[in-house]
Amino acid sequence: MKKLATEERDGMSTIVRTVTRWVSAFIILYGLYIVAYGHLTPGGGFPGGVIMAGGFVLLMLAFGKKRLTALLPVARASALDCLGALGFWLLAVAGLVFGGGVFFRNFLPHGLRLRLWSAGIIPLCNVAIALKVTASLVLMLVALSVLRVKAGGTDEDFVSDIEEE
Amino acid sequence: MDLLPLIVAVPLLAGFVLPLVPKRAERLADGLALLTAAVLAALSIVALRMPDCIYAIGGWNPPIGINFVLDGASKLMLLVVCVITFVITLYSPAYMVRFTGKRKFYALFFLMVAGMNGVVLTGDMFNLFVFIEIASIASYALVGFGCQKEELEASFRYLVLGSVASSMILLGIALLYAKMGTVNMAHLSDKIAAAGGLGGAGPTTPEGKASALLIFATVLFICGLGLKAALVPFHAWLPDAHPSAPTPISAMLSGLLIKTVGVYALARVLFSVIGITPVVSNVLMILGALSMVVGVFVAIGQWDFKRLLAYHSISQMGYIVLAIGLATPLGVVAGLFHLVNHAIFKPLLFLTAGSVEYRTGTRQLDQMGGLNKKMPVTGTTSFIASMSIAGVPPFNGFFSKLLIIIACFQAGRYGFAIAAVVVSILTLASFTKVQKYAFFGPLKQKWGRITEVPATMAAAMALLAVLCLASSALMLKGPREFLLGNAQRSLTERQEYVERVLGNKHAGGDESLKSF
Numbered sequence: 001m002k003k004l005a006t007e008e009r010d011g012m013s014t015i016v017r018t019v020t021r022w023v024s025a026f027i028i029l030y031g032l033y034i035v036a037y038g039h040l041t042p043g044g045g046f047p048g049g050v051i052m053a054g055g056f057v058l059l060m061l062a063f064g065k066k067r068l069t070a071l072l073p074v075a076r077a078s079a080l081d082c083l084g085a086l087g088f089w090l091l092a093v094a095g096l097v098f099g100g101g102v103f104f105r106n107f108l109p110h111g112l113r114l115r116l117w118s119a120g121i122i123p124l125c126n127v128a129i130a131l132k133v134t135a136s137l138v139l140m141l142v143a144l145s146v147l148r149v150k151a152g153g154t155d156e157d158f159v160s161d162i163e164e165e
Numbered sequence: 166m167d168l169l170p171l172i173v174a175v176p177l178l179a180g181f182v183l184p185l186v187p188k189r190a191e192r193l194a195d196g197l198a199l200l201t202a203a204v205l206a207a208l209s210i211v212a213l214r215m216p217d218c219i220y221a222i223g224g225w226n227p228p229i230g231i232n233f234v235l236d237g238a239s240k241l242m243l244l245v246v247c248v249i250t251f252v253i254t255l256y257s258p259a260y261m262v263r264f265t266g267k268r269k270f271y272a273l274f275f276l277m278v279a280g281m282n283g284v285v286l287t288g289d290m291f292n293l294f295v296f297i298e299i300a301s302i303a304s305y306a307l308v309g310f311g312c313q314k315e316e317l318e319a320s321f322r323y324l325v326l327g328s329v330a331s332s333m334i335l336l337g338i339a340l341l342y343a344k345m346g347t348v349n350m351a352h353l354s355d356k357i358a359a360a361g362g363l364g365g366a367g368p369t370t371p372e373g374k375a376s377a378l379l380i381f382a383t384v385l386f387i388c389g390l391g392l393k394a395a396l397v398p399f400h401a402w403l404p405d406a407h408p409s410a411p412t413p414i415s416a417m418l419s420g421l422l423i424k425t426v427g428v429y430a431l432a433r434v435l436f437s438v439i440g441i442t443p444v445v446s447n448v449l450m451i452l453g454a455l456s457m458v459v460g461v462f463v464a465i466g467q468w469d470f471k472r473l474l475a476y477h478s479i480s481q482m483g484y485i486v487l488a489i490g491l492a493t494p495l496g497v498v499a500g501l502f503h504l505v506n507h508a509i510f511k512p513l514l515f516l517t518a519g520s521v522e523y524r525t526g527t528r529q530l531d532q533m534g535g536l537n538k539k540m541p542v543t544g545t546t547s548f549i550a551s552m553s554i555a556g557v558p559p560f561n562g563f564f565s566k567l568l569i570i571i572a573c574f575q576a577g578r579y580g581f582a583i584a585a586v587v588v589s590i591l592t593l594a595s596f597t598k599v600q601k602y603a604f605f606g607p608l609k610q611k612w613g614r615i616t617e618v619p620a621t622m623a624a625a626m627a628l629l630a631v632l633c634l635a636s637s638a639l640m641l642k643g644p645r646e647f648l649l650g651n652a653q654r655s656l657t658e659r660q661e662y663v664e665r666v667l668g669n670k671h672a673g674g675d676e677s678l679k680s681f
Contacts, residue, residue, distance in 0.1 A: 078184065085181040093174060095223065096167075103170035104223035 011064040020062035027055035031130075038126040039119040045129025052130065053137035065145060074142060077135045084132030091121050091128065169220045169233055172208050172243060173286065175201060176279035183272040191267050195258040198271040202247075202254035205278070209247035213240050217655070219288060219666050227288065227666050228352035234288035234666060237651030241501060242285040242429050244648075245508045246421050250278050252632075253420075256516055256625035257413045259618070260523060264411060270310060277303035277417065281425040288666055290338045290348040290438070297334065297393065297426045301327050304422055307414045308406045319405035326392060326402040333389030337382040344378050351666030354438045354659060362440045379439065386434050387448060394427025396486060397456040400479050404463075407478065408471035408528070412519025415471060416512035419478040424504055428482065432489055432497075436656045441492045449490025454584050457483030461591045465598070470518040470528045473599065474511070477554065480588060481507045487585070488569045491576050497653040499568035502639055505648075506561040509636055510553040513629035517547035520622055521603065524615045530599060535608030539615050542623040544604040546630040551600055553633045555593035561636040568640075 011017060031052030038044030060068040092104045099105030111118030179201040186194045212235060220233040257274075261267050280300025287293050305327060309320030342348050345356045363379055392399035403423070407415050435441055435449075460480030467473035485507065488500030520543045521536060522528050537544035553560035556567075566589055573582035617623060639645050655662065 082181050082184050086178075089174065089178055089181060092170075096170065099224075101167055102222075102224045103167070103174070103220070106223065 011067070012062050017062050020058050024055045024058050024062075027058065028052050031055060031134075035126050035130040036116070036123070039122045040114060040116070045126035046133050048126070049130040049133025050137060052134045053141075056134070056138045057141050060141065060145075065142065068138075069142065072138060074139065077139050077142075080131055081135035081139060084128050084130070084135060087128035087131065088125060091125055094121070167220060168208060168211060168215075169218075169235060169286070170222065172205065172212065172247075173233075173279055173283045175204055175208065176275040176282065179275040180272045180279060183268050183275070186268050188268070194268045194271055198254055198257070198275070201275060202251040205247040205282075206251040209243040212243055215240075217665065228347050228349035231292045232288045232349070232666060233286040234350075234662075235286065236655035236662070236665065237648075237653070238429070238433070238501075238655045239285045241505070241648055241652040242425060243282060245505055246278070246281050246285065246425060248632075249420055249508055249512055249629075250417070252625050252628050253413045253416050253512060253516070255628070256416075256519075256622050259622045260412055260519060263523075264310065270307070270411070273303045273307050273310075274414070274417070276300075277307065277422065281421060284425050284430055288350050290341065290350055290353060290434075292348075293350075293430060293433075294331070294335055294338055297430065298331055300422060300426050301331065301393070304414070304418060308410045308418075310411055310414065311409070315405075316409040319402075319409035323402045323406040326399075330389040330392035330399070333385045333392075337385035337389065340378055340382045340385070349666070350433070350438050351663045354440070355663050355667065357439060358659070358663075363442045363445065383435070383439055383445065386431065386439070387445075387452075390427055390431040390434065391452060394423050394431060394482055394486065395456075395479050396427075396452045396482065397459045397479065398452075400456065400460075403479060404472055404475045407475040407515075408469060412471075412515055412522065415474075415519070416515040419475065419515060420508045420512035423478065423482060424485070424508060428485055428489065428504065431486075432656055436492075437659055437662045440659055446490050446492045449492075450487050450578065450581060453483045453485070453487030453490050454581050455483065456480065457487060457588045458584060461588045461595065465591060465595045468530050470521065470530055470533075470599070470603065471515065472528075473530070473595065474514050474518060477514075477592065477595065478507075478511060480592065481511065481554065484566065484569055484585065484588075487581060488572055491572055491578065492657070493572060493576050494653055494657065495568065495575055496572040497657055498645070498649045499565060499572045501649050501652050502568055502645075503562075503565035505639065506553065506565045506633075506636055509629055509632045510550040510560075510562060513546060513550040513626060513633065514554065516622070516626050516629065517543050517550065520618045520626065523618055523622070525612060530602040533603040533609070533612075534606050535604070536612065536615075537604045538608050539612060540617050542617055542626060546626040547604060548600060549630045549633050551596035555596045556589045557593070559637055560633055561639075564637055564640040 028051075031048045031050075031054070033048075034043035034051055035045055035048030038048060056068060056072065059071065095105035095107050096103050099107035106120040106122065108120035110120050179197065183194055183197060186197065215235060217236045219227070219235070221227065222231045222233065225231070254274075257270075261270055264270065277300050280296045280298070280303060283296030284293060284300065287296060305320055305324040308323055309317045338348065341353060345353055345360075347353050347356065357379065360379075361376065363376060363383060388399065395403040407418050410418060435445060439445075456479050458480075460476050460478070460483060464473050464476035464480060467476060481503070485500045485504050488496050488503060491497070491500075518528065520540065521533060524540065525533060525536075527533065549560065553562040556562045558564075566585065570582050570585050573579070573585060639649060
């Protein structure tokens with residue numbers, strides 16, 4: 001941690017970095033909570049995913065892009081993005097296979113109301129959506145920040161900070 | 166196991182799996198894409214043979230849950246979308262080698278196809294909006310796929326205008342939901358009919374007549390979906406967006422996207438949900454005629470091959486909307502017939518333009534010349550497509566235009582009939598120019614060393630050229646009744662649509678689960 005913080009010059013001041021180091025973990029944890037309890041309390045995969053992505057974005061702002069892409073390489077984020085969508089797809093098609101031939105049927109046992117392990121496939125759907133949303137939003141913000149063009153420059157002056165793969 | 170949801174699920178799977186294919190295994194990506202497209206084409210043919218039905222997703226019966234509706238019109242559109250998608254996918258692997266990120270291209274491509282199939286099948290207004298957005302957002306990205314300055318500019322303009330259209334559609338849906346309390350199309354249709362429809366014959370409630378809000382929602386749908394269909398006052402994005410995209414995407418956008426998310430969605434909303442009235446019918450006809458005339462006049466002056474084709478798309482969409490706007494049985498049949506035909510010859514024209522660009526590197530007609538000698542397949546298929554779009558017998562365009570003109574006369578709309586004839590002549594003139602400058606005449610010195618395009622590209626073009634001739638058979642009574650007649654009835658018979666969805670014959674509903 002310390003080594004990285006002194007090495008990098010593109011982040012923010014020490015105060016911001018120190019606070020971020022503490023806060024971002026809690027933000028991501030809170031996001032996980034919103035996802036896990038999505039079927040019981042207000043929230044779910046999308047809001048939880050956005051909160052988690054917020055944690056990562058905070059890291060990027062405080063420590064710079066390199067720190068974020070070391071933590072979550074673009075290629076891996078892109079794969080997670082696809083896997084989230086794929087997971088959701090599999091849950092829908094599982095209804096077709098295990099739920100008596102009905103697409104999107106909630107085929108798992110519904111459990112006791114208001115317990116964490118209840119509501120069949122809905123918590124699983126939330127997890128898949130959260131994965132997709134977190135990865136997509138992080139990727140979007142990285143994509144928005146990696147391409148720069150110098151003032152008064154032309155198309156050829158694009159600078160990309162990160163190679164794709 | 167019901168196959169209907171797979172028509173949307175299979176392209177979605179391809180969209181999620183293809184980006185995961187390793188970068189070095191591009192052949193694998195090509196193979197997976199072709200396989201997906203072939204499965205889709207097979208599914209659409211299976212769907213054609215299925216009885217008309219609805220499918221309640223998740224087992225939630227309408228009007229509560231989302232449902233898919235398979236009827237004549239959706240079967241016809243599925244067949245068109247999936248078969249043409251297959252042919253265009255066949256063309257893509259060889260053409261797309263010039264671009265990086267082929268896997269991402271296929272992923273976006275199949276997301277767009279999933280969106281279009283969803284639009285065709287869905288029986289829920291909000292779900293319709295979601296699928297329109299899936300298809301549109303994928304297409305915004307695909308238009309800018311080359312990442313050159315002009316392409317990004319075209320993509321951005323398309324994005325802005327497309328978002329305005331989407332907002333209008335969403336607002337229209339929200340207004341209907343606020344007033345009627347449902348987003349299920351059939352349920353909405355039932356309630357609108359009970360409230361007196363657009364005519365305003367219904368009882369006056371304390372909040373005023375239902376019709377005022379309904380009229381506003383209808384205007385929003387016509388503007389929003391009209392923009393997606395590139396009808397003339399809303400067409401400004403198309404002549405930039407369609408030529409800028411990689412050729413397979415130009416073909417998909419002009420051939421399929423503007424028809425499914427534009428014309429089909431518009432027809433479905435106006436005919437099945439809101440109910441067509443003489444005023445709406447007139448508005449559609451005027452928009453159609455305007456697109457037809459303006460499109461062709463601008464097209465004649467173009468020298469960029471793909472841009473010329475894009476303007477002709479506007480013009481041909483005008484024919485379709487004019488015919489469907491007549492709202493007579495023959496008019497709708499003629500409109501759908503032209504829709505099918507245009508979905509065959511316009512992709513073919515774009516593919517030939519792409520082939521020429523693939524070998525010569527130019528899209529300017531005056532730079533080409535005599536290419537028939539070097540590229541016989543491209544030249545011949547381009548000639549067939551040009552004659553089809555210009556309405557020369559025995560190609561398919563002749564028959565559908567003939568039907569449109571007859572339908573106009575039958576409805577007593579002589580002015581529109583004459584406009585259709587004149588526009589057809591101008592289209593012929595425009596494509597004579599294309600043939601003369603690009604494919605006939607002396608071969609230019611600098612094209613001495615070019616060759617025909619790779620075999621898969623040539624095969625895709627040949628397949629579409631055969632379809633140009635084969636779809637003329639839809640003029641015969643049997644095929645016409647089976648494909649177009651059923652499609653027309655499912656659009657115009659509003660009560661039947663409502664009963665099909667809200668009646669008791671559900672596939673996947675609770676009835677069928679009792680036996681499970």
